Amino acid sequence: MxxxxxxxxxxxxxxxxxxxxxxxxxxxxxxxxxxxxxxxxxxxxxxxxxxxxxxxxxxxxxxxxxxxxxxxxxxxxxxxxxxxxxxxxxxxxxxxxxxxxxxxxxxxTALRTGAGTGLATDLLARRNSKRAIIFGTGAQAKTQIDAIRCVRNLTSIIVIGRSEEKAIKFCNLFDSIVQPGEMSDLKRADIICTATTSKTPLFDFEDIKAGVHINAIGAHQADTRELGTSLIQKSKVYIDQLSSSQIEAGDLIIPINEGKYNWNNIEGELGELIDKKIAGRTSENEITIFNSIGNAxxxxxxxxxxxxxxxx
Amino acid sequence: MxxxxxxxxxxxxxxxxxxxxxxxxxxxxxxxxxxxxxxxxxxxxxxxxxxxxxxxxxxxxxxxxxxxxxxxxxxxxxxxxxxxxxxxxxxxxxxxxxxxxxxxxxxxTALRTGAGTGLATDLLARRNSKRAIIFGTGAQAKTQIDAIRCVRNLTSIIVIGRSEEKAIKFCNLFDSIVQPGEMSDLKRADIICTATTSKTPLFDFEDIKAGVHINAIGAHQADTRELGTSLIQKSKVYIDQLSSSQIEAGDLIIPINEGKYNWNNIEGELGELIDKKIAGRTSENEITIFNSIGNAxxxxxxxxxxxxxxxx
Missing domain, CATH: 3.30.1780.10 (ornithine cyclodeaminase, domain 1)
Structure with missing residues (x-):
């Protein structure tokens, strides 16, 4: 057998x-x-x-x-x-x-992580989102792109990798909408996905524009993060599950341990949003974040x- | 693939x-x-x-x-x-x-549990052990018999099941040395194996003879046991691993919770015996017990x- x-x-x-x-x-x-x-x-x-x-x-x-x-x-x-x-x-x-x-x-793992981002983006990103930026060039970054394209009509997807060479090679997996880019492109993005192994913030509040939706899926240890503290403070934050985020979500745990954020400040879990127990985006200018550590x-x-x- | x-x-x-x-x-x-x-x-x-x-x-x-x-x-x-x-x-x-x-x-599971019993019996049972009794008629009982026969020249193996019918059927898996029996046979046994799902003691100190070696492998929850308290008190007890026995070994936890036994009273782990860090049997009259909950x-x-x- x-x-x-x-x-x-x-x-x-x-x-x-x-x-x-x-x-x-x-x-x-x-x-x-x-x-x-x-x-x-x-x-x-x-x-x-x-x-x-x-x-x-x-x-x-x-x-x-x-x-x-x-x-x-x-x-x-x-x-x-x-x-x-x-x-x-x-x-x-x-x-x-x-x-x-x-x-x-x-x-x-890659498919379900992308799919989680797709769902969160569909629920939280502005309807008319056109431009996206992806941090990362690995298997997770690939499905992040696949997923956000399923839920919004994007005209530009910029990829930022640790080297330009990696970013170019990665973009060749896609059509011409997906192109390597630079940090200065961040200001134009409507949707941002971070899918890196970075231990420190990739960017912060001052680097992005109002109304953006962010999927942060790369960090899943208490002492690593992809997003800066002031960005967390000034956004509506949605997570996958409170009990596991409290153990592993460095993007939130680090600001909390610094006394600059609080678990009461998050909006809630994605499932609560689906279940209409909590509100989603309520204005074009809000920044929304789906901070996902992934779940079995x-x-x-x-x-x-x-x-x-x-x-x- | x-x-x-x-x-x-x-x-x-x-x-x-x-x-x-x-x-x-x-x-x-x-x-x-x-x-x-x-x-x-x-x-x-x-x-x-x-x-x-x-x-x-x-x-x-x-x-x-x-x-x-x-x-x-x-x-x-x-x-x-x-x-x-x-x-x-x-x-x-x-x-x-x-x-x-x-x-x-x-x-x-059946093979390794039997093998653990075989090793413990080889290390602890009297060399001239001839008669064994097995409680249980399941897959574990089968390998208990296989194992003790590998390490001692047994002339009689008595099986006690929940019904005589089950015991007879089980004994037909073996040669004529293995026969169904009764509780009164306990007094003649040199080696006893308990491989049952019993929640209460199958026998106690007064039911057995001096010098016997017992393998108790059936109980692995804090509130179930196969051996009586006075038997535990009057025997040399060996276990597989202290940290897991303290969670799951009802044969010991129940007397301890009743204030009638103490973790300090056990001899130690089977591995310590193999490693010659603790003593094994030192007389023909001692009762030795291998109380095993099994380990990954x-x-x-x-x-x-x-x-x-x-x-x-």
Missing amino acids: NLPFYDEVDVKASILMPEAIHAMRNAFLALSNGSAIVPNRINLPMEDQNALHLSMPAYINGGAYNTIKLVNVHFDNPQKGLPLINGVILVMNAKKGNPLALVEGKSV VQDLVIASMVFEKNQT | NLPFYDEVDVKASILMPEAIHAMRNAFLALSNGSAIVPNRINLPMEDQNALHLSMPAYINGGAYNTIKLVNVHFDNPQKGLPLINGVILVMNAKKGNPLALVEGKSV VQDLVIASMVFEKNQT
Whole structure:
């Protein structure tokens, strides 16, 4: 007996971005209304390998599947020409308990992170948003672009990477709307996505224009961030889940620890916005931020869809 | 791409009990000397399914593999004719991070639990032990018998089940040395294994003879036990790992909570005994107990062996 293994090609062939964005509604709703069961992840250090293993199970009450994403991060891998991250998701039958399939993890992570941004952008960005800027040139940056293009008619997408060379190479994956750019382009952006491993702010309030929507998805440790303190202070901030943001969302934790921000200052969770329990954008001049650290329930929803799409 | 899946038949064909017993030396040594990395397991409740999911990762410093055992327990399954427990173990390359194989979980659990008993019995039971009694007629009871036969020349193995019918059926899996019996047989036993789901003591000090060795492997919740308080008080008790026993070993936690026993009263961990840091049996009349709740490092060692044996 072999379990089916759905690899990156299968994931991409199974789910288009608009479907993934739509599926995120249920994921974030479940997270906010308490029907999602997402324990704190296990972090198993493998110090002698300069690596760590993460285990992230999830279930939504009433659902047909439970899943666990299993990730190994090997920090020395890139210098050996090996991938930094290896991940798989095991899909199980929640009603009977038996394992059903493995799904490649990184492609699901990229798809669901993009889809979360797509949903948040659809809910929060100005309708007439035309220009976007993306920070980052990795797998996450790719799906950020795919996602925001699904929900707004963009005429320009500027990419800023750590080197111009990387940005040019990355832009060649797309059509001519996507072009490398510079920090000075920030002032014209209607939508900004940050998908980097930066530990310090990429920009702050004075660098951007009024009315922009920002998706900050790169930082997910208490001591790293992509956004400056005054930007956080002057924006409407939406998150994926309060309990996990309080542990991992450096973009918010750092200003809070500095006494310059407070958890009471955030608007709330994306699921509360979907559920109309909190307000979204109420003027053309507000800055809105979706600060996402990512959640295993998003993996659950996407991996389950990959499995279902491949049953005939 | 498919990962290889080694099922129950593969597990049994790959590793014989004597090899498994030998492998447990490294597992228990690693547990006691600190080279095993075994975080607390995740327990994800799926209350609407009357089920739970358990995630149990493990790694030994310097090892070639890291593993995680993923178990679903569906309490309504047996009445539907489905297995109570479904489990798989994912074997990963600890040096590079990539997933390598899946191994069926229940067969590994049964093999490693038996092997732990085999090792403890070899270290603690009297050399001339001839008669054994087994409580239980399930998969765990089966490997308890296989294991103790590997380390002592037994002339009689008595099985006690919840019904005589179950015991007879179970004994038919073995040769004529294994026979159903009664509680009165306890007084003649040199080795006793308890592998039941009993919540209350199966027997106590007055029911057994001097010099017996007991393997108690059935209870692994703080409020369930197989052994009576006075038996615990009057025996030399060895455990798998102090930190996990303090959470899950009802055989010890219940007497301790009653004020009748103390963690200082135990002899120590099996790994400390292997490492000669603590003494084992020092007289023919002592009662020795191996109280095991099971540990993910045992799964790591056995699942890794299954993977290695199947590489050619």
